[in-house]
Each structure stands twice: as structure tokens, then as C-alpha cells.
Amino acid sequence: MLLTITTTHQPATDLGYLLHKNPARLQSLEITGGQAHIFYPEATPERCTAALLLDIDPVALVRSHRGPAGEGFALEQYVNDRPYVASSFLSAALVKAFNTAMNGTCKDRPALPEVLLPLEATVAVMPAASAEQLRRLFGPLGYEVETETHLLDPTQQEWGNSRYFTLRLRHPALRLQDLLSHLYVLIPVLDRGDKHYWISQEEAGKLLRRGGEWLPRHPEREFITRRYLRFAEFVNPTLERLLGDEALDEETPETIASFSAGTPEYSESAAEAVAPADANAATKQNLHDLRLDRVAEEIRRLGAKQVLDLGCGEGKLVRRLLKNGAIEHILALDVSWRELERAQQRLHVSEMPPRQRERLTLTQGSLLYHDARLAGYDAAAVVEVIEHLDESRLAAFEQVVFARARPGAVLVTTPNADYNQRYEALAAGDFRHHDHRFEWTRAQFTAWAEGVAEHHGYRVRIEPLGPEAPEVGAPSQLAVFEQ
Numbered sequence: 324m325l326l327t328i329t330t331t332h333q334p335a336t337d338l339g340y341l342l343h344k345n346p347a348r349l350q351s352l353e354i355t356g357g358q359a360h361i362f363y364p365e366a367t368p369e370r371c372t373a374a375l376l377l378d379i380d381p382v383a384l385v386r387s388h389r390g391p392a393g394e395g396f397a398l399e400q401y402v403n404d405r406p407y408v409a410s411s412f413l414s415a416a417l418v419k420a421f422n423t424a425m426n427g428t429c430k431d432r433p434a435l436p437e438v439l440l441p442l443e444a445t446v447a448v449m450p451a452a453s454a455e456q457l458r459r460l461f462g463p464l465g466y467e468v469e470t471e472t473h474l475l476d477p478t479q480q481e482w483g484n485s486r487y488f489t490l491r492l493r494h495p496a497l498r499l500q501d502l503l504s505h506l507y508v509l510i511p512v513l514d515r516g517d518k519h520y521w522i523s524q525e526e527a528g529k530l531l532r533r534g535g536e537w538l539p540r541h542p543e544r545e546f547i548t549r550r551y552l553r554f555a556e557f558v559n560p561t562l563e564r565l566l567g568d569e570a571l572d573e574e575t576p577e578t579i580a581s582f583s584a585g586t587p588e589y590s591e592s593a594a595e596a597v598a599p600a601d602a603n604a605a606t607k608q609n610l611h612d613l614r615l616d617r618v619a620e621e622i623r624r625l626g627a628k629q630v631l632d633l634g635c636g637e638g639k640l641v642r643r644l645l646k647n648g649a650i651e652h653i654l655a656l657d658v659s660w661r662e663l664e665r666a667q668q669r670l671h672v673s674e675m676p677p678r679q680r681e682r683l684t685l686t687q688g689s690l691l692y693h694d695a696r697l698a699g700y701d702a703a704a705v706v707e708v709i710e711h712l713d714e715s716r717l718a719a720f721e722q723v724v725f726a727r728a729r730p731g732a733v734l735v736t737t738p739n740a741d742y743n744q745r746y747e748a749l750a751a752g753d754f755r756h757h758d759h760r761f762e763w764t765r766a767q768f769t770a771w772a773e774g775v776a777e778h779h780g781y782r783v784r785i786e787p788l789g790p791e792a793p794e795v796g797a798p799s800q801l802a803v804f805e806q
């Protein structure tokens with residue numbers, strides 16, 4: 324199994340820094356089923372090629388129950404294409420060999436990972452249904468795709484072509500980490516002989532992590548997700564997360580709810596740019612802060628020790644909760660990997676002293692699917708999240724939070740649609756944020772909250788959030804459910 328990556332970027336030997344592998348040395352590492360070797364067939368300032376060669380031992384695969392089963396055709400266990408054909412072993416080896424490059428970091432040259440390079444990758448033996456399939460998968464990512472077909476047996480011309488191709492990809496200007504993530508995801512997608520033992524929820528997380536940036540826009544995203552995950556049970560939630568991310572990301576980088584003025588680096592949506600007619604700038608500026616402060620205060624009042632922040636976004640509430648010494652542990656969950664990465668950075672998690680770090684778990688998950696990790700908490704905050712869920716999926720959300728996780732208290736905030744008429748930029752019936760699936764009036768929110776409370780054995784109190792205006796009430800609303 325051989326993959327080579329070439330650049331003609333000047334100096335081309337920068338590739339060694341990026342891959343964190345010295346061009347002058349041969350390096351080898353252990354991988355499942357064999358060994359990976361990394362070396363440079365060429366390394367000049369004009370052109371540099373790194374090679375990743377996998378030496379897979381089919382006998383070792385049999386012993387570890389990772390090779391073909393060999394039923395009916397016993398020899399197949401030992402004589403098969405696994406050692407030669409690009410498969411999930413290659414993806415696993417990419418991560419092991421080029422971990423820092425895949426994560427877009429470069430210790431010696433921190434700016435280098437962001438540089439767009441002319442790149443060429445060759446996969447010596449790529450399985451595929453057709454050359455056309457290879458073009459459909461790699462073409463939309465901007466590659467020039469060249470394929471070479473191989474006969475099943477050169478001595479038996481009439482047997483025709485095999486399902487193996489040599490694949491050459493060329494891109495004029497691409498970050499190396501993007502090339503690696505494309506290969507990481509698409510290689511196992513193409514290999515039908517791949518048993519893909521790694522099916523688990525964790526694997527769905529990997530797909531979201533490696534594919535999150537580009538997969539939502541790929542015309543074959545559904546096929547890719549299905550083939551990558553193989554088992555349907557993981558496919559739909561993952562697709563939903565990917566497509567959900569797409570909806571969140573497309574128009575504004577600011578996925579944070581409604582009219583938070585946002586931090587300066589984010590653009591505001593049209594509605595947010597205009598202050599309510601009667602509100603002074605300071606009020607508008609602080610509305611989201613006010614909301615978060617109110618929720619943090621309520622959690623303090625409840626004396627909660629174990630707290631969930633569901634749909635935590637970039638961690639604005641977490642920052643407040645960490646200041647509350649009574650809280651022993653916070654589980655902050657979001658469906659969007661990008662938001663989680665942002666939270667990780669903004670909260671400076673990697674620089675936290677260990678005791679502080681232990682108080683916080685940032686994790687990916689969806690509020691629409693039962694998640695056993697959410698059980699046993701004193702309080703859960705769900706701030707400006709429900710309006711991002713399809714109304715038809717609220718029953719699932721209710722089930723996950725109120726029936727299964729059952730925190731001692733649940734704090735839900737959502738915009739008050741009655742108030743929208745105060746926003747000059749908002750036409751009647753418009754939502755405050757492009758990703759909102761609905762916005763409820765006070766009556767609608769109250770009806771929903773009371774229904775949920777009754778159904779699941781909570782009592783609920785609803786309060787306005789933000790400065791109240793005559794007739795339309797406050798811009799936002801908070802429901803406090805307690806068991």
C-alpha cells in the first residue's frame with residue numbers, strides 16, 4: 324500500500340516541516356496489522372515527495388480477526404488484496420504518521436500549515452467501481468483527477484479490467500491538511516472490501532471532525548457518509564449533523580443565537596445590526612450577556628454541583644459557570660465541531676491548570692439522540708438552542724433531556740417572537756437568525772413549557788429576559804423547570 328505526496332512549492336523541502344518528518348531519514352512505525360514506513364524518494368528545493376508505505380501482514384490480520392473471514396474459500400484469509408489496496412489501514416496510518424499535519428499545526432513554522440501549496444498525491448492502488456466514481460468523489464474538491472486502469476490479469480486480456488486504479492490527484496493550491504483529510508475520509512469510502520471494523524459512535528465523530536469543513540458542501544456527501552459509516556444507524560444522525568452544520572455555517576460565521584451583538588470579529592446579521600427602536604446601544608450590546616448572566620445566576624441559586632450546558636456554542640456560559648466555585652463539573656455539549664474548537668480556544672482549555680481542566684468536559688453530541696452521558700446532573704442550561712432544532716424534532720429533544728437525562732433543573736431560553744415587531748430591519752414573519760427554525764410568542768413558549776413540565780414531572784416558571792416593552796414584552800424568555 325503506497326501513497327506519495329509531492330509539492331513543487333518553493334522551497335519544496337518545507338514538506339518535511341509540514342509532515343514533521345525529516346526528509347533525510349527513513350522512519351517506521353507500528354500500525355494495526357503491520358508497519359508503516361515514511362521516506363522521501365526525492366527532496367530538492369524544487370520538488371519534494373514524501374512516501375507512506377504500508378507493509379501489511381495478512382497473517383497478522385487473520386490472527387487479529389481483521390482480515391477476510393475466508394469462509395467457503397479458506398485461502399482468501401491469506402491470499403487477498405489487503406496488503407496492497409488502499410483501505411482504512413491507510414487512513415489510520417495517516418493519522419498516526421502525520422498527526423500534527425492533519426491537525427494543521429507545525430511547531431517549527433507555525434504559519435506554514437495555512438499556506439496553499441501545489442500538491443500532487445498518488446495512491447498506487449485505489450479500489451473503485453469506476454474511474455468515473457473517482458472523478459465524482461475527488462473532482463468537486465478541486466482536484467484534477469487522473470486514473471490508470473489495471474487489467475485483472477495481464478496474461479488473460481479477456482478477463483478485462485480489475486476494480487483497481489492508480490489514482491493521481493493534482494491541486495494547484497491547497498493546504499496540506501485538507502489533502503490529508505480528503506484522503507482520510509475518501510479512501511475507506513472507496514474500498515468495498517474494507518471490513519471497516521471501527522464502526523462506532525466515535526467513528527461518526529471522526530468523520531465529522533475530518534470532513535466537517537468540506538463534506539457538507541460535497542455533492543456526494545450522502546454517499547460518502549453512508550459508505551464511510553456502513554451501518555445505517557449512524558448514518559442519519561451524522562448526516563443530520565453535517566447538514567445542520569452547513570445550515571449554520573453558510574451565511575454568517577456567527578452561529579450564536581439571535582441578536583447577541585457578538586464579539587467584534589463576527590459580523591452581525593441584518594436584524595442584529597439594528598437596535599430595537601427604544602433600546603439604547605448598551606442594552607442591545609448586552610442582551611446576550613444579560614441572558615447568560617441570568618442563567619448563570621439561576622444555576623448558582625439552585626446550588627447545582629453537576630451542570631450540563633447543552634448546545635454550548637463557543638462556551639460563553641461555560642466561562643461564567645467556571646467562576647462558580649460550587650460547581651464541581653460541567654459537561655458542555657454541542658453538535659458542531661467548529662463551535663467546540665472555538666470554545667476550546669476561547670476558554671484556553673489547554674492552558675488551564677489541571678484541577679480547573681478536570682472540571683470541564685467539552686464534547687460533541689446531538690440533543691436529538693439519547694446520550695447516556697447526560698444522566699445524573701443537577702441542572703442543564705439550554706440557552707438559545709431549541710429554536711435551532713426543527714419543530715418536528717422537539718419531541719425527540721424533550722425525550723432526550725426531560726425523559727432520559729432528567730436533570731434536577733432545566734433552564735431553557737428562546738427569543739420572544741412578540742418582540743420582533745420592535746426590530747426595524749425584521750419584516751413581519753422573519754426570524755432573527757437565518758438558522759432559526761421557529762420563533763415562538765410568549766403564549767406558544769408557555770404552552771410548550773407547561774406541557775413538557777406536566778408530562779415529565781417538573782414544575783415550571785417562565786420569566787421575561789431583557790428590558791420589557793409595552794404589549795410585546797421582553798426580547799427573550801426563560802423557562803426554569805425543576806423536578
Ligand code: SAH
Pocket residue numbers: 567571578579580633634635636637638639640656657658659662688689690691705706707708711712
Ligand atoms: N448556548 C450558546 C450557543 C447558542 S447557538 C450561547 O448561548 O452562546 C445554538 C447552538 O446550538 C449552536 O452552537 C449549535 O451548534 C447548537 N446546536 C444546534 N443543533 C444542535 C443539536 N441538535 N444538538 C446539540 N447542539 C445543537
